[in-house]
Amino acid sequence: MISILEKNQNSNRSVDPQLQATHVITGIDFGIDLIAVLQLPPENNIIIQIDDILNKISYILSTNNDQISSKEKNLLKEIVTVTIYSNIPTLTGLRTLSDLLYQLDRFKGEFNCCHPITYNLRPTEWLNPQYRSTNAALRIIPKEIKDYTEQYLLRLRNQIRYAEAWLKQNISTFLYGPIQDQIVDARYDQSTLKDRYKKLTKLMSSLIIDIRKGRHDPSIIYQILKDNEQITLQTNTQQLIKNVHELERKRHSNDVSESQEYFKENHQNDDFMSQNYTSNDTKNSLKSNDVNQLQFDTYTNNYDRNSKSTGNTITSSSPIEEINTPLSNNIDNAINILLVGETGVGKSTFINAFINYLSFDSLDLAQLNKPHVIIPVSFLMTIGENFDEQIVKFTDVNNCKNEDFNHPGQSVTQHCKSYLFNLKDGRKLCLIDTPGLGDTRGIDQDERNLDHILKYLQNLTHLNGICFLLKPNSSKLNVFFRRCFNQLFDFLGENLFQNLIFCFTNSRSTFYTPGDTTPLIKTMFASLSINSIELKKENTFCFDSEAFRYLVARQNQIEFNDHEKQEYDMSWKISMKESFRLIDYIRTKLPLNILNHNWKSNKHALFEINQLIRPILETMRNILRNIIILFNNQSIELYSTIIHRPAFICYSCTPKLNLIANFWIIEDTPHEFQNECQMCTCTQNNHTQINYLLNYKLINNYSKNRKDEMNEQLNILSHGSTAFAYFLLYIIRSTKEDPFFIGITRMIEEETKICKQYKSNNLNLKLVEELSKLKENYRKQFNEIELNKDQNNLEFIYKWIKKINEIKMINEQMKAVKKTQEILMKQHEIDPIDI
Template sequence: MEIHSSAKKSYEIDQAFKNDDQTSFKKNIHELWERIKNIEEKIQSLNIWQQAESKNKQLFEPQKNQQNQTILPNGELPDNNQSASSTKLKKERNTNNQDSSLPNKQIQTSNVPKTSLPKSIIQRTNNTINILLLGETGVGKSTFINAFVNYLTHKTLKVAEQGKPVVIIPVSFVITTGNNFQEHTVKFGDLDSFNNEDFDHPGQSVTQNCRSYVFHFNHINTTKIRIIDTPGFGDTRGVHQDDINMQYTLEYINNLTHLDAICFLLKPNTSRINVFFATYLNQLFDFLGSNACQNVIFCFTNARSTFYTPGDTAPLLKSILKSIKIGEIPFKKENTFCFDNESFRYLVALQNNIKFDTIEHSEYNNSWSKSVEESNRLLDYICAKVSTYDMQGGRQSIKQAQFEISYIIRPMLEAMRNILRNSIIYKNDASSGSITLEPHILDRPGAICYRCKPNIIQIGKFLITRNPAHEMRKKCLSCPCTTDQHTRVDYELDYTHSKNRSNYDKDETEKSINLLLEASVKFAYFLKHISCSSKDDPFWIGIKQMINEENNLCGSQKSHDMNKILAEMLTELMHTFKKRFDHLESNKDFDKLYKIYELIKKIHQNPMVQVQINATKLTREIIMKQYEYEFPNDSKNTRLS
């Protein structure tokens, strides 16, 4: 798990595998255990399935007695006339579904959750339920995720007490007991290896990045739940940090295939709701569009004190929802759910040998039962009453266009530079072939540091600056320079010399450059004046950086005639860009949004741009997986501490 969460450095991993004999021995033992485990699981699954067949109505029809359910809700079959997104969406990869510990020699039948699955779960075409979890800093999103999984795993507190709590996210909290209000600090889970949680600064948002947690219902059903934990809004570091957190969240979900629910977590009986909440809602639905409003649900934590109602928070929330311009967000009993996380904390406290009296136990027992009931109702609502929202369904919004443009800034700039390189080769020495761009995907977050000395390589008659990607976490792990001296990148760019003659003659060069330059000007204007996402023009900055690189290469001791011509052509390109941008800015004659999307689509068709975009998508997919934990579909259903 430490390797998966990148808590261990790469050199430590390499050191651990130096002893080939030891590694081979461990591998053989592991393979033997896996074979034993597979045989036992097949036998166990067969027994369960035979039991299920004999009780077909219990499995495939809604149950009337809630007390007989284990973890899943009752519900009706979802509407078959939902959008195509509900019936055909990409099956997402599983990169972390192996338990690192050795399996037990026997799997007890009594430990396997026996679930009465409703039709709304069983007949889902899409095998992953994606739930986006949002809320103010300090509302308890991480605790809610832990509690929610426990409520789905154990139908009663008595059953939960028989084993360890399911702790997906390490927890740390203070609980008071007795007449003297004795304080106990409770910790559960591996806090050291969980680098997403900042327990040392309780005034700040604990969750530092978006992170998702995937767990299975049981052995028989293949449906999984993915809960996406997000940084809280109302961050104590200020509005600027809230904007950064919002960008993290939107960028993360932009890479998903679909969303089933957008869950806002709140506390009941609050005297005010954070002022950033309305801004957060507007930004979110500006990005997703009004159709996503129907996927909103509201969950209230610590609701035992308000008899499992929203309390005084309800009128405040209604007032804010009325002010949202993007669309009507429902707030009613059907999409509102009230939980009490204190019963989960009680369960964890028991593991820390903290004693409670009989009255307290009775209260927490009732709280657990009510929270289980609400958990079942919530899943039933998502599966049976809400249509899956397709994230790849061709929606068009200003915010989404901003993301699309941000992905192609570097590919466009590098494509322009390389087109000019090949046009120079074509004009001066056509027989020497051409230069091809070769982007390499990254397996870790990366950035280029322009203060560090770059590598200089020679491709044909061109000198080329090759900037290696530094590994970035909270700081750069490759150099001592500060984070603001780094520029994020999604791939490393390499170059090869091809013997094939370039087709970039004068006419072809002008045609390609003009299209990329026109798009750069319109995209720059869009970012500055329409989406208002950038005070500085990233295209202008990028062109200037390329000119500086070429001029620096001209100062080297090697032959640089080609680079001198390229620097001159890039300088001319920069002047043309500035002239066209100023003209567009003064006339304010700007394209409609659909025209921007058409231009984005056209730019994607450029081969040099396309190969870099493909690398960007793969890198972001890999990095997303590093911020996801998928818990094995074993008899315990999740990783235990």
């Protein structure tokens, strides 16, 4: 369609003489622009038939004659995937050719459904011959400069895009393997160069406009593209390509670990096919029920007898035990102190200040030396007689992944991180920085931060004390402070009361005293009927971090008057004295470990159950596979691989499939998530975090006498799952959905879609039937819980946790979970610093 403005005789042909324009739009072409990308099935005979239908569709669209038959529509359904790119938003969401043809037919004759495709331009003189703009100059850039600029930018773009595409394609193979550091470095370099390239193109776009307007000489392009910054960009990009080529070489070499080689062999021997999966979480609301003690004893005792009689388990030893994880035992041997406080109280600043107070006897001495800044700092400071505000930064704030300075009111610290100090008596002190509470994102974010802190504690060998950091002049306590204290008490028990420390930051305003906050804390303890906690001089310490901020400001060349310097000098001396008093108190008064791993709590049980959800679901699915192929004396062994970085699985992306014992099995493809997925464009809701990768291999000559044992394990897992689900839903009310029921439903959906793709595969179809029976049996078991809900107490849940962990296939996966957690904790540990 063409909307012709040129022939509009009534158009206003006057032009504002002040208008800075060289051309005017005189016509707009409207229409539909689209590209359909098809993934065809592998069968040649079907491809030939689809080609004939596509030719027919082309004829229909160009002549408006004929239409496709019902038989042809059914054949089009054999197309694996259809992706549509179009200037019409409603078309891009279509996933079948039949729907596309229907929409195109509906658009015929409807001008409003079409969008602009091209714009016709004419010089402003055409509209008004008298118009001669002196403001709108159009200078032509010489062809050699245009060609040079285009080649320069295209070469850079292609190199960066090549590196980006290669890393995306191979990241799942390497990111969680032995050369992860090289991959991480290459990804960081590529991301940095991409940002620099975007800045360059933005600069060049603005510059070209200015040149065309006569504001710059065209030769300035040569000057910019040949300056030191652009030479560095070119050099770094070429080095990135060399690094990628080296990684590609390693991909084909024998330098990769044994587990990586095992994957390679499987990839060579097995056919890999892809199928598009979209898993929508099925939401089910089940009636409140319970599992009784009699069922627990019956199933677990039968399982014990069967295990002892056979003397074997389903799976062989996992490679997990063979992995030598180079973790230091720094935290295990240190005095561990957890720092807790609301957002903005200054926990990270306290750690920075603390090490400097212990390292330098005076502020003058600290200025003569380079201050210790182990956590990047960024803060707003008012300076000068006019009270000007200036942002003060020290160390590389922009590249610090654990500190977010861009969202005021939100916790700056993103993860728990441990900072180790070598004390003069030979012992180590570990201060554990935590995300702040009272986050402006709301109570849900606070709950996530607190859960993160408690999970971190769960993985420590011991904890010597908890230090609450507070502001001395608070008019009321943050509402989440009370909840935080209650959850710590629930998680740690009464041991918590023995080793509490209270540190007050920014206490110069209250003359280095706790100020109005002390009575608020005592009132809270009294309301909780807690009389054994003492808040006294011995365990209370008053600091002023402003002296450290002054030190950082001086590194930024900010000047202060003599009076201010005198105030900060006094602050430094008092804070230094308090720091040494705190060290002495920690060394002499906190020898006990308040972390009791035998302590049972709702929160601890919740963490244990959440870690078991995936192992239980995958173990049940694999047991059903093994029961199905038992007649062949075969078994599929499930084993786990630890990962070295936080990883997620996306249930919306197209997965890879392995063919093992004639079962199509989905291969774990880890995704990295940092605010958004680095490997796909799917939403966060479609991603689930994982702690290990699942792998499979075929075992031949497997005994047929194991069927009873496998069925018994299946019963244990099913009944344990219903007990866990009831506990989560109705006892502690941590969720509104049953994660086990949803998980079984998702597995049925996955296997059903595999069956639709590979219709001749009877084993996956049989697995769908067995999973459906498992789902129905699970529903019945859940309904039986209601009769004996009084047995579903905390002790009962811990018995199930213990029994399920004794199943070897579960135990092997849990080993990988623990190893992964240790590795991730190690990554947030700073090497010891002498003080």
